Amino acid sequence: MYTEQVMDHFQNPRNMGEVENPDGVGEVGNPQCGDVMRITIKVGDNETIEDVKFKTLGCGAAIATSSMVTEMAKGKTLVEAQEISKKAVADALGGLPPQKMHCSNLASDGLKKAIEDYRAKQADK
Amino acid sequence: MNQDIFLDNAATTRTDPEVLEAMMPWLGDNYGSPATLYAFGAQAKQAIEQARQQLADLIGSEAKDLYFTSGATESNNWAIKGVCDALESKGRHIITEQAEHHSILLPCRYMEKKGWEVTYLPVDSDGLVDPADVKAAIREDTVLISIVHGNHEIGTIQPIAEIGAIAREAGVAFHVNAAQTVGHIPVDVEELSCDLMSISGHKFYGPKGVGALFARRGVRISPLIHGGGQEKKRRAGTHNVPGIVGLGKAAELARKNLKAESQRMAGLRDYIMEKIEANLEDIRLNGHRTKRLPNNVNYSIEGIEGESIMLSLSYPTAEDARAIFVSTGSACVSGTLEPSHILLSLGVPAELAHGSVRISLSRENTREDADYALNALFEVAERLRSMSPVYKRGAKQCASADSEDCDCESSC
Numbered sequence: 001m002y003t004e005q006v007m008d009h010f011q012n013p014r015n016m017g018e019v020e021n022p023d024g025v026g027e028v029g030n031p032q033c034g035d036v037m038r039i040t041i042k043v044g045d046n047e048t049i050e051d052v053k054f055k056t057l058g059c060g061a062a063i064a065t066s067s068m069v070t071e072m073a074k075g076k077t078l079v080e081a082q083e084i085s086k087k088a089v090a091d092a093l094g095g096l097p098p099q100k101m102h103c104s105n106l107a108s109d110g111l112k113k114a115i116e117d118y119r120a121k122q123a124d125k
Numbered sequence: 126m127n128q129d130i131f132l133d134n135a136a137t138t139r140t141d142p143e144v145l146e147a148m149m150p151w152l153g154d155n156y157g158s159p160a161t162l163y164a165f166g167a168q169a170k171q172a173i174e175q176a177r178q179q180l181a182d183l184i185g186s187e188a189k190d191l192y193f194t195s196g197a198t199e200s201n202n203w204a205i206k207g208v209c210d211a212l213e214s215k216g217r218h219i220i221t222e223q224a225e226h227h228s229i230l231l232p233c234r235y236m237e238k239k240g241w242e243v244t245y246l247p248v249d250s251d252g253l254v255d256p257a258d259v260k261a262a263i264r265e266d267t268v269l270i271s272i273v274h275g276n277h278e279i280g281t282i283q284p285i286a287e288i289g290a291i292a293r294e295a296g297v298a299f300h301v302n303a304a305q306t307v308g309h310i311p312v313d314v315e316e317l318s319c320d321l322m323s324i325s326g327h328k329f330y331g332p333k334g335v336g337a338l339f340a341r342r343g344v345r346i347s348p349l350i351h352g353g354g355q356e357k358k359r360r361a362g363t364h365n366v367p368g369i370v371g372l373g374k375a376a377e378l379a380r381k382n383l384k385a386e387s388q389r390m391a392g393l394r395d396y397i398m399e400k401i402e403a404n405l406e407d408i409r410l411n412g413h414r415t416k417r418l419p420n421n422v423n424y425s426i427e428g429i430e431g432e433s434i435m436l437s438l439s440y441p442t443a444e445d446a447r448a449i450f451v452s453t454g455s456a457c458v459s460g461t462l463e464p465s466h467i468l469l470s471l472g473v474p475a476e477l478a479h480g481s482v483r484i485s486l487s488r489e490n491t492r493e494d495a496d497y498a499l500n501a502l503f504e505v506a507e508r509l510r511s512m513s514p515v516y517k518r519g520a521k522q523c524a525s526a527d528s529e530d531c532d533c534e535s536s537c
Contacts, residue, residue, distance in 0.1 A: 033462070034456050034476070037514065057430055057513040058433065059430050059436075
């Protein structure tokens with residue numbers, strides 16, 4: 001059902017955990033749906049993502065897409081990272097089963113939320 | 126040797142080698158059809174009649190009241206659609222319950238579309254139907270009551286004999302889906318007072334694709350499948366002779382070992398339940414603690430999701446690790462956005478229903494297998510909980526304030 005890449009990221013997730021004193025936090029999904037993702041980011045010089053970590057409650061696809069999006073976002077500028085689409089995440093994993101595209105591919109939304117959170121905090125300063 | 130640990134035996138079981146052996150001649154040289162009159166066919170006829178008797182002996186019925194089908198799904202469909210069709214002039218009301226298998230619920234919904242009324246009785250938090258509710262739901266125009274014997278997901282065993290007595294007194298046909306109980310616990314159609322019963326071969330070490338419907342003499346039921354004159358013109362189609370012979374053999378073997386096997390399995394089930402409860406915090410037992418199939422264990426594990434448990438167990442990362450096969454009520458496995466309707470019908474919150482794990486045993490499973498599987502389960506639960514953004518040990522995170530205004534459609 002899942003590709004090798006999905007299974008690899010599910011079994012050996014990259015960047016799992018929480019960034020200490022994060023500059024931005026994004027949480028999407030909810031437990032009633034079975035998927036919750038929490039992305040934390042550390043933003044460095046030139047608005048690049050210096051560190052990014054995830055914590056995810058959810059199925060294999062939810063965990064794998066979370067792991068993948070952190071790998072894709074690391075080192076990118078906020079503008080670049082914001083453009084990571086659901087499709088790009090799924091493609092990087094060699095594709096997802098159709099029903100998972102809809103319900104468990106929230107990781108890029110979580111990243112966008114974390115970036116928005118960072119920007120909102122900057123604006124408040 | 127296959128080192129995998131198969132703990133999904135409510136889904137299907139391994140065909141017993143003796144069953145397979147009994148089937149082989151009928152897959153090979155003895156390919157005659159029982160419906161033909163020459164001697165070659167007569168042998169097959171004799172073989173399926175022997176199987177009918179073997180199955181009848183297992184459930185305490187008359188052999189002539191058993192009709193071979195392709196399995197419990199067909200039997201359930203036939204019981205509902207066939208009785209409704211035959212009794213349409215008497216009334217158009219069916220009684221069932223909310224935690225039934227889809228092969229009961231969907232035929233009922235189909236009948237609703239055709240203008241029938243269906244009462245879906247509630248179950249309590251353990252999954253039990255109250256016989257008093259059945260009694261209260263019976264109307265003048267009720268023609269069929271269908272209640273499962275043992276629930277495939279949560280293992281709860283319904284008070285079938287009590288409901289049967291109520292149905293009989295009211296003169297309403299009573300159907301029981303016994304796919305999970307026949308061959309696993311003693312089942313007797315007289316003691317249970319049922320008029321119709323669905324049976325599945327592959328749930329008790331028989332082959333897939335074969336089952337039966339018990340329909341007591343005098344019960345009015347139209348055929349579901351029309352065609353040739355097989356099964357007294359009630360179920361057309363050339364007999365699945367190897368399958369039927371296998372089903373008969375499985376019934377014979379089950380009957381021989383029933384009580385001892387049932388007790389041994391219940392002992393292993395209780396051992397597993399004790400061990401889970403001693404080692405995992407923040408869990409919920411799904412199904413009744415004692416009125417329970419001897420081979421069923423089902424828990425919801427807070428803060429994690431069932432598919433990821435299932436995947437982790439079935440694809441272990443360590444090289445020499447054994448793969449373990451279980452099942453879950455998570456939406457990810459149901460193919461919809463909703464978790465198991467059965468768990469929801471018990472009042473289990475959606476977030477806990479997503480995190481359910483069913484372990485269903487067979488006679489092949491040993492205590493060593495159970496220990497191995499449970500250690501793996503505890504490790505997986507610990508690992509997934511450490512990844513979960515919502516799990517806090519001992520806290521009822523699923524009762525959090527913001528879960529009340531969850532709009533699942535938009536966020537899932």
